[in-house]
Every structure is written in C-alpha cells, then in structure tokens.
Amino acid sequence: MPRLFALAIEEAYAAGAQVVPEESPAKSVINLRSGHALVSRLAADGKRQILAFLFPGDFFGLTSEDNYHYSVTALTDVTLCRFARTGLEVLILDFPMMDRRLRFLLTRLLDSANELIFSLGRKTALQKVASFIWYVSYRNRKLGQPDNPVQLPMQRSDIADFMGLTVETVSRSLTQLKRSGVLRMPRPDLIEIVDQAQLRVVGVVVAEPSSRRDTERRPNKV
Amino acid sequence: MPRLFALAIEEAYAAGAQVVPEESPAKSVINLRSGHALVSRLAADGKRQILAFLFPGDFFGLTSEDNYHYSVTALTDVTLCRFARTGLEVLILDFPMMDRRLRFLLTRLLDSANELIFSLGRKTALQKVASFIWYVSYRNRKLGQPDNPVQLPMQRSDIADFMGLTVETVSRSLTQLKRSGVLRMPRPDLIEIVDQAQLRVVGVVVAEPSSRRDTERRPNKV
DNA sequence: AATTGCCTTTGATCTATATCAATACACGAT
DNA sequence: ATCGTGTATTGATATAGATCAAAGGCAATT
Numbered sequence: 024m025p026r027l028f029a030l031a032i033e034e035a036y037a038a039g040a041q042v043v044p045e046e047s048p049a050k051s052v053i054n055l056r057s058g059h060a061l062v063s064r065l066a067a068d069g070k071r072q073i074l075a076f077l078f079p080g081d082f083f084g085l086t087s088e089d090n091y092h093y094s095v096t097a098l099t100d101v102t103l104c105r106f107a108r109t110g111l112e113v114l115i116l117d118f119p120m121m122d123r124r125l126r127f128l129l130t131r132l133l134d135s136a137n138e139l140i141f142s143l144g145r146k147t148a149l150q151k152v153a154s155f156i157w158y159v160s161y162r163n164r165k166l167g168q169p170d171n172p173v174q175l176p177m178q179r180s181d182i183a184d185f186m187g188l189t190v191e192t193v194s195r196s197l198t199q200l201k202r203s204g205v206l207r208m209p210r211p212d213l214i215e216i217v218d219q220a221q222l223r224v225v226g227v228v229v230a231e232p233s234s235r236r237d238t239e240r241r242p243n244k245v
Numbered sequence: 246m247p248r249l250f251a252l253a254i255e256e257a258y259a260a261g262a263q264v265v266p267e268e269s270p271a272k273s274v275i276n277l278r279s280g281h282a283l284v285s286r287l288a289a290d291g292k293r294q295i296l297a298f299l300f301p302g303d304f305f306g307l308t309s310e311d312n313y314h315y316s317v318t319a320l321t322d323v324t325l326c327r328f329a330r331t332g333l334e335v336l337i338l339d340f341p342m343m344d345r346r347l348r349f350l351l352t353r354l355l356d357s358a359n360e361l362i363f364s365l366g367r368k369t370a371l372q373k374v375a376s377f378i379w380y381v382s383y384r385n386r387k388l389g390q391p392d393n394p395v396q397l398p399m400q401r402s403d404i405a406d407f408m409g410l411t412v413e414t415v416s417r418s419l420t421q422l423k424r425s426g427v428l429r430m431p432r433p434d435l436i437e438i439v440d441q442a443q444l445r446v447v448g449v450v451v452a453e454p455s456s457r458r459d460t461e462r463r464p465n466k467v
Numbered sequence: 468a469a470t471t472g473c474c475t476t477t478g479a480t481c482t483a484t485a486t487c488a489a490t491a492c493a494c495g496a497t
Numbered sequence: 498a499t500c501g502t503g504t505a506t507t508g509a510t511a512t513a514g515a516t517c518a519a520a521g522g523c524a525a526t527t
Contacts, residue, residue: 045452064363065452072366074359087352092451093359115345122344123337129351130309136358137296137315141286143365144294144409148514179475187366192514194476211475211522229314230267230287370484401505414484416506433493433505 030114031104036097043084045094051105052084058101059176063184064093073185075135076177078162082128084108098176143187146228151186152196153226156206156214173214200225252336253326258319265306267316273327274306280323281398285406286315295407297357298399300384304350306330320398365409368450373408374418375448378428378436395436422447 033056036042043053045065060077074093077083083095115121142151156173164170175182179190186193197214200206205222207215216222255278258264265275267287282299296315299305305317337343364373378395386392397404401412408415419436422428427444429437438444 064359066363066367066450067452068450069452070367072363074362085352085355087349087356092356119341119344122341122348126344126348126351127309129348129355130307133307133351133355133358134309134314136355136362137286139362140296140358140365141288141294143362144406145288145292184366189515190475191477191516195514198476228288228290230289230291411485412505413486413507417484420506 030106030110032107033102033104035102036100038097038099038101040097041094042097042101042103043091043095046090046092047094049084049086049089049091050108052082052108052111053095054104054106055079055081055083056102056104059098060101061096061098061177061181061185062093063096071184072187073181075132075139076162076181076185079166082132085125085129085132098181139185141229146226148186148188148192149196149199150226150228151188152182152193153200153205153222154228155182155186155226156200156216157222157226160216171216172209173216175212175214179211252328252332254328255324255326257324258322260319260321260323262319263316264319264323264325265313265317268312268314269316271306271308271310271313272330274304274330274333275317276326276328277301277303277305278324278326281320282323283318283320283399283403283407284315285318293406294409295403297354297361298384298403298407301388304354307347307351307354320403361407363451368448370408370410370414371418371421372448372450373410374404374415375422375427375444376450377404377408377448378422378438379444379448382438393438394431395438397434397436401433 031054034042038058042060055077057079059079060083061073062075062077062083063071063073065071075081075083076098077095084091086092111121115125142154146154159175160170160173163173168174177185179193182188183190183193188196197206197208200222201208203221205216205218205225207217209215253276256264260280264282277299279301281301282305283295284297284299284305285293285295287293297303297305298320299317306313308314333343337347364376368376381397382392382395385395390396399407401415404410405412405415410418419428419430422444423430425443427438427440427447429439431437
C-alpha cells in the first residue's frame with residue numbers, strides 16, 4: 024500500500040500533549056503507532072468524560088460531524104500517522120478493501136462504546152473498577168504484552184473520568200479489591216491479578232443467556 | 246437496488262415483542278421501516294441498560310462479535326427489513342457504495358454512542374432528562390415530524406434505563422422542568438417545550454471552545 | 468538529605484439519587 | 498358507572514458515591 028503511506032504524515036508528541044483539540048475541524052483520521060492516548064470531552068463546568076483510551080494500533084477520528092466533539096491527549100510519548108480525510112476518501116475509491124477495513128474498525132469501536140455505556144449506566148463503582156482492570160489486561164494481551172501484572176498507562180484521575188467516578192472512589196475500590204485478595208499492587212501503575220475468576224465475577228456482570236430473567240414484555244410476532 | 250431487496254425479509258412485530266434475543270447469533274442486519282424499538286442489555290441482577298432507541302429508518306445489528314450482546318424490543322408495532330449478513334457481504338463486493346453507506350451509518354452510530362457516554366458519565370439527573378427530551382425532539386424533526394409537542398414513543402422506565410436513572414428520578418426531573426416553566430405535559434407521552442433555550446442550557450452541557458478551561462496538561466509537540 | 472510537587476490513599480461528612488411505600492391517573496373490560 | 502391493571506407521580510428515608518480535608522509516597526531538584 025505505497026499510496027496509503029504517501030498520504031500519511033508521521034508525528035510525535037510528548038506525554039501530556041494535546042494531539043487533537045476539542046471542536047477542531049475533523050479533517051484527518053489518526054492511527055496511533057506507539058504509546059497511549061485518551062479521547063475526552065469537557066463539560067462547561069470543567070467536568071471531563073473520557074470516551075476511550077487509545078492503545079498502539081488504535082484509530083481515531085472517524086466521525087460524521089464536521090468538527091471533533093472531543094480532544095485527544097497523549098498519556099505517554101506517542102507516535103502516530105495522520106491521514107487527510109479527503110485523500111483517504113479518494114484512495115478508497117481505488118481500493119474498496121479500505122472501506123471494508125474501516126467498517127470493521129468502526130463496528131469494533133461501536134462494540135466498545137456499548138460496553139462502556141452499559142458500565143456507566145448500570146454498574147457500581149466496584150464493578151466499574153474491576154471491569155476496567157479486566158479491560159486493560161485484555162487490551163495488553165491482545166497487543167502481545169503481559170496481561171497479568173497489568174501495566175496501567177493512565178493514572179487514577181483518568182480511570183475516574185472514564186468510568187464516571189471520582190479519584191477517591193477509584194482508589195477506594197482498588198483497595199477493596201486488594202483487601203479481598205483479588206488484586207495486589209506493587210506500584211500504583213502495576214496491578215497483579217491474584218484471583219482472575221473473582222475479578223471477572225465482580226466486574227463482568229452481564230446476564231448469562233440461560234439464567235436470564237424473562238422480565239421483557241411478551242413477544243407476539245404478528 | 247433490486248438485488249438488495251431480494252435479500253431482505255420483511256417482518257412485522259407487535260408492540261412489546263422481542264425482535265432480536267440477547268446473545269443470539271449476529272447473522273442479520275436489520276433496518277427498522279416503521280415504528281419504534283429499543284436496544285438493551287440485561288445485567289445478571291436484572292438491571293437493564295438501554296443502548297439506543299431505534300427510530301424509523303434506523304439500522305441495527307452491525308457488530309464485530311459473533312453474537313449480539315444485546316436484544317431488540319419493539320416499543321410500538323413495527324415493520325422491519327432483515328438482511329442476512331452473509332448475503333450482504335456478497336452484495337457489497339458488487340456494490341462498493343454499500344460499504345460507504347454502511348460506514349457512514351456506523352460513524353453516526355458511534356457519534357450518538359459517544360454522546361450517550363458523556364451523558365451517563367458526567368450529567369446530573371436533570372441534565373440527563375433535559376437532554377433526552379432535546380434528543381427525541383431532534384430525532385422527530387429529522388423524520389419530518391412535529392418537534393415541539395414532543396411525542397415520546399417510550400415510557401418512563403425506558404427513559405430511566407437509557408439514562409442510567411430510576412423511574413422516580415425521571416419523573417421528578419420532568420416535574421421540576423415543568424415547574425420551572427421549561428416544559429408542559431398534556432399527557433405523559435406528549436411533552437411541550439415551552440422554553441427551548443432554557444432546555445438547551447440545562448441539557449446540553451458541553452464546553453464552548455472559547456470558554457474552555459485549560460486544565461489539560463501542557464502540550465509539547467516533539 | 469532535605470525540599471518540593473505531584474499522585475494516591477485514607478478519613479469524615481454531605482448530598483444526589485436510589486429505594487421503599489403510597490397515592491393518583493388513565494384506559495380497557497365487565 | 499365500576500373495577501382492575503398498569504403506569505406515573507409524590508413522599509419519606511436510606512445509601513452509594515461525592516466532596517472536603519488531611520496525610521502518605523515517590524521521584525525530581527536543590
């Protein structure tokens with residue numbers, strides 16, 4: 024795909040840098056090459072909601088709006104590829120498989136978004152934090168990196184702003200998981216999962232198809 | 246697009262019917278033709294999170310997983326088109342514009358999901374309910390239907406399970422908006438927006454680019 | 468090795484929203 | 498008209514998590 028890379032601009036940012044400012048024109052699609060970043064949105068009163076964490080390989084910037092309604096901030100030093108939207112669209116006309124690829128990326132993003140919606144809406148603080156550790160462990164494994172002593176690229180306030188909590192509640196939930204023997208914490212950013220099964224029980228609270236209560240209204244196909 | 250419709254199976258369901266059961270194999274993509282539906286996910290303890298409401302024309306079923314991790318329930322009598330996933334993929338090979346169309350649909354779904362994430366994570370009950378009314382009004386307008394006396398196709402418990410609240414809190418928030426002269430409610434399912442500007446102020450709490458507090462870590466492009 | 472400045476943890480209260488409990492309302496069936 | 502059933506509202510109380518406040522940890526700087 025030589026033409027694809029001809030389209031890309033490589034960039035590097037230091038930890039803490041704002042890669043994409045909120046409400047800036049959505050004119051490029053970004054692929055994170057290395058490092059970690061966060062996608063967030065600020066409320067008028069300064070409250071922040073993190074919409075997603077970006078791990079190496081993740082894409083950002085696929086929106087239907089003219090402007091991004093969120094910003095991207097580097098958590099660690101990052102390198103990334105920036106594709107101009109217009110160029111990308113032209114390229115897609117020649118390489119239809121690009122469209123498939125983008126579509127697949129989008130469905131995955133949508134699945135994660137739905138997962139987060141469920142967590143934000145219907146999980147307790149403890150469940151949120153447990154499932155968050157589970158999630159980071161999973162992402163690290165998918166990247167071929169150690170998944171058990173979980174290396175956290177973000178700090179407590181980021182976890183809080185992702186899960187709709189405060190730093191204090193995140194901290195308290197972690198100590199609770201520590202005290203109940205589910206986790207160990209050699210360092211704040213390194214979490215050892217001692218009881219994998221229990222972590223799953225606490226955090227992943229979806230109904231099993233079998234055990235599902237039938238509280239729904241009666242189906243009546245016409 | 247004759248071949249597209251050859252692929253589709255038309256179906257009709259009565260209000261309350263479960264159109265797609267949770268955890269069933271994700272083998273079709275659905276387009277709602279008429280009526281309203283909801284996409285929801287159940288927790289082990291019976292708590293429900295509604296991920297989206299489906300309005301006429303909306304799509305459902307685009308996921309990267311093998312099974313749907315949520316179910317679809319008809320709110321009113323509905324008619325829909327069901328496309329077999331496999332057939333769709335084959336069709337896309339012949340009609341690349343289908344891929345573009347699906348990609349656009351997905352980016353819009355992702356944008357709405359992010360909107361909901363922000364609401365769930367960082368809005369108060371009152372803000373959630375205000376923005377919800379705003380949202381339904383907007384959706385109705387986009388369908389060429391009256392947007393001011395807002396016709397609600399869902400009941401209080403559905404609003405609650407969408408916004409991460411309880412029925413009681415939804416009801417109390419609505420009466421508060423009624424008492425403060427923002428809304429009027431001829432019937433529970435018909436809401437008149439009296440003070441449009443105020444409803445927006447209460448519900449849509451995103452930071453204006455200009456007034457944005459610079460609380461982010463200092464940018465330092467390398 | 469002391470100082471400074473973040474983070475994180477822990478503790479003490481407060482409060483928004485949940486929960487529990489009635490009551491009111493609307494509408495179809497009798 | 499009256500009853501019955503489901504939905505919505507309102508009221509009283511409880512509680513999970515927020516807020517306020519302080520104290521540890523750790524690493525960089527002097």
